[in-house]
Structure formats: structure tokens, C-alpha cells
Amino acid sequence: MSDILTSSMSKLGQMSLVVVVFFAVLLIVFFAAGRATGRIQRPVAIVVFLGPAIVLLLAGLLIPAIRTFVYSLYGASSIRYIGLKNYEWAFTDPGMRGVLINTVLWIVITPILSTAFGLTLALLSDRMRKRSESVTKSLIFMPMAISFVGASIIWKFVYQYIEPSQPQIGLLEQVVLWLGWKNPPNWLLWTPWNNFFLMVIMVWVQTGFAMVVLSAAIKAIPADVIEAASLDGATGWKLFSRVTVPMIRGTLVVVITTIMIAVLKIFDIVRTMTGGNFNTSVLANEMYSQTFVQADNGHGSALAVILFVGVVPLIFYNVRMLRKERALR
């Protein structure tokens, strides 16, 4: 106990020291560079202000990304050039086919469900009293603050399987037993449905995000638009589908693509829940396993590149929609 405390204190002390040194160095550099006058004043400032960021971006993102592209054309230990063999493997290997199918399922199902729940909550909670609305929104949004690891443990407990004859501790199994399902399966081993149980966690996290963004968009619809529609006799579902949804279409698309991007990179949930076993692996998890567990740089890098190629169009589309939204308002 006492040595844990000592080592903790020393770690925190070292961290404080590093932080202090970091800012002290910055201040000294500022002071020294500030003494420059005349013509060199401007170039010196530019180098001091931008230099660290550029070095970090080059060393941390640009050069490594290029290297990963190169690795994806080489064999497992990055020595032998093998052309597009790694990509061929990624799209033809039977195990990989399962991974890609899972990834596509994730990309399609999770954003749609999160957005549907988020939209419903945004529409309905808008009509509650101010106080209940904010409590509701806080509680739905809360999972967003929790780590995926924490969320996974929360849900693994919900999915805990125990022989039906024994006292239950997993909520899901207890509920289906109460409802009369005599012999429920072990949820996380139940291929292919276990993928769906993992997706529930992501939906649980992302619904709050969808709700907050969509709620703001709905509140921003001009009152006269809705009024005119109601005067024309639009009510309930018609008002919702013909007026509200078209008015917030841009935001809806941004929400869906943003969640899609997050889903493409999903790693923590699969890692913590199943480790990718029982046919639940997805692209980002497989990329980690291939690179750091199987030590196959070629396979892992090819998967990273595929991930990148999947994300790029989504982000570009996203940025374009956001720009359009801004220009409209």
C-alpha cells in the first residue's frame, strides 16, 4: 500500500516536473525570440509559433501515413515487395470476408438506429416541460462521456449468461425468462446475432449525440413554416414527414455520416466484449490484431489503408454538407 502511494506520488511529481519544464522552455523561447527586431521579427515569430506543430504533424501523421501505404505493398515483415497481394487477401480471405460483412452491417445498422432514436427523442422531448426536457437530455447524453471500455463492461454485465435454472444476474436474460423464453442462448456467443448485441452499445452511446444535434436543428426551424403547414391542414405524421424532416435534412445527413465515421473506426467495444472472437471482428479491430498480435505489417497496413479509403468520402461529404448548412443560414 505505502509503496503504491510512493510510486504514485513520484509519478505525479515527475509529470508535474515535465509540464513545468515544457512551459518554462516555451516561455524562455518566447522571451529570446521576442528580442528579435526589425526584419527578422516576423519570420522568427512564424517559426517559433508554427514550427512545433508542423514537426508534430509531419512526424506523427504525414510520414507515418505514407509509410503505412508503403508497408501495405510489402510482406509481413516489410522486406519483400508483394504488390497488391495484401489487398487481395483482405477481399478474398474467408475470415476477412466475415470481418468486412460485419463492418458493413455496423455501418448500416448503427447510424440508422442511433439517428432514429435521437430524432424521436428530439421531437418528443421538445414538447415536455423545460426542466424534464433537460433532465431527459442529460441522462440520454451521459453515455457519450463514458469510455467505450466502461460502456462495454456495463453492457457485458447486462448480457451475462447463466444456466436458466440458476439465479440470474444478467438483466437481459432475466427479462426474457420472465417473458417466457425458456432456453435463451448465451448472447455473446450466439453468431451472428452477437454482432447485434455489440451494436446496441454503440447505439446507446451515439443516440445522445444525434438527439442533441437534431434537437437544435428542430428548434431552429422558423415558426412561420410550421404555422403555414398547419394552416394547410398538415398534422402529426404528415407535418413531421413533409415539413420537419425535409427542413432538417442537411443536419440529419451530417449526423448519420458522423456516426458512420465513428463506427468505421470502432475498436474498443469489440476488443473489450469479445476480442473479435465468435465472428464479431470488424475492420479496425482486425487491423490492430493483424499488426500487433499477428505481427503482420503487410496485412495490418492494408486494412488501415482500406479504413482510410472508407473514411475519406464520408468526411468530404460531411464537410460539404456543413458548409451548405452554414451558407443557408
Add this chain to the structure above:
Amino acid sequence: MSVEAPEVIPASAPSRQPAVTAIRRTFSSRLAAGFVVALTVLWTIPTFGLLVTSLRPQADVTGSGWWNVFLHPSFTLDNYKTVLVSGGYNVSGGLLPYFVNSLVISIPGTLFPLAIASMAAYALAWVPFRGSNVLFFTIFALQVVPLQLALLPLLQFFNLGLSIGPLTIVPALHLGGTFFTVWIAHTMFAMPLAIFLLHNFIAQLPRDVMEAATVDGANFFLTFRRIVLPLSMPSIAAFAIFQFLWVWNDLLVALTFVGGGQATVAPLTARLSQLTGSLGARWDLLTAGAFVSIVVPLIVFFSLQRFFVRGLLAGSVKG
């Protein structure tokens, strides 16, 4: 506590009455409220179950579902004691060192990128030079690079240095498995988004204030410290909260650069992810451990919710 409207979509001023009142009339309000309450309860139950379980004695946890606590209430803090300090069972050494590691990783992992990104954002916004627009756009575009694309080469760089053929550009740094690798990695990965967001804000600062500073004889460095930093505190705070939670909750970067096991450097997320496998059915300990890891984000969330929502929404595409 309230989740404020995000700044992503600026609300246009409602002319007469808010648009929603019309919709409000068209649904049956009581049915809708019931539905929302049901969903909210459904969303909260899993976390609530975790909290309740972490407070129940071990025999109760393994012998009955947490919902039985309403019939036979009995609570204890023993699980937290075990999981934090004494360890025991399969939890060698307890989680306290990992909690400290999470702090040691997250605090510099937030301060370093903020400092470097705000400097860069200021220069790009207020010290224009030939090519500064192109540079800003390039940094903005780098947001499309998922960090997965950089992990392996960066790990090799930390361990082996950088060389092109026989030419050594950076010698082996031997940083593998130290806090430095995670700090530097998080700082690097935060750059594009941090510079972009802070630039958006800093570029909007009033021009006359900046010019007045120059007239008073302040150089760029003084202007940055005395004027730019204090005035951009709202956006710095929003990004700081986002970045802190991002680093605190991160698993992938931590696993890659410091691994999952060692009490010397691994953060809570990495350790818990590992324990989920090995602890199996010890839910009394696992729930307590999970709650220890989520309590910091929850405190940040409920106390700074306004900043939090802003930062989170702005950064939701990061990764």
C-alpha cells in the same frame, strides 16, 4: 444541468412563437411524454445496475440479480477497497496505480496539444505569410487521416528512430513503453482538429484590439500571451474538456504505445479491458473497477456540461 443547443447550428431567431408549439399540439402530449420517460429509463438502467452492483457484497452479487436489492437492501464499500488498493484474487495490486497513470497520461496529453495548437492557430490567423492559407488548409485536410494509419510507423519511430536506407535522420530514441510516447502520440493526433477549432475562434478576435497591441509596441509573443490567450479562453476550455476526456477514455493509443498490463504506465482503460477477459464472473470487482474509470468523466460531464457539449460536438469526427 442542461444540454445546451450546440453551436454547430446557430439557432435563427424564432419570429412569433417557436415552431415546436405547432408540433406540440399535433401529438398527444401525454403518450409522447410516457414514451420519452420509458426510453430515458431504458437508457439509464444499465449504468444504474452497474453502480448498484458495485456497492453490493460479493455473495449477493454472485447469488442474485442487482434488482433484488430493492427487496433485500445491503450495501458495502468493500469492492472498492479491494479493487483500488488491496488487489487480491486476480486483481494483482489493485487499480490505484492505473488510475494515477490515467491522470499522468491525460493531464499533459491535454496541456501539450493545447499550447502548441493555440500557438499555431494564432500564427495562421494573425501573422500571415506567403502560403499560410495553403498550410492551414493542409492541416485541416489532415483530419481525414485516421490514427490507425499512423500507429505502426509511429511505434517504430519511437523505438528505432527514423532512417532512409543507410541514412539515419533521427537516431533510436528508446522511448518505447514510457509516458513520453503516449504524451507525444496524443499531442500529434490532436493537432489537426485542435488547430482547426482554435483557429476558427482566434481568427474572429476583434482586429482593433490586436492592432492596438501592436501600436503599444507589443511584439507577437506578448500579444499572444497577454491578449490572444485570455480572450480565447472559452474555446480553449471547450477543447480542453474534449481532449481530456478523449485521452482519458482512449484505449487504442494506450494499448499500442504502453501496452495493457504494466502497473507502471498502463491507464485504467487498458487494464480494465484486460480484466474483463481474465476476471470473467467477478462482477463485484469488475463493476467497481468500471465505475472508478467512469467517475472522472461523469464529474466533468455534470459539472461542465455546457463546455462539454460544445467541445464534444465540435470534435465528434476525431479519431
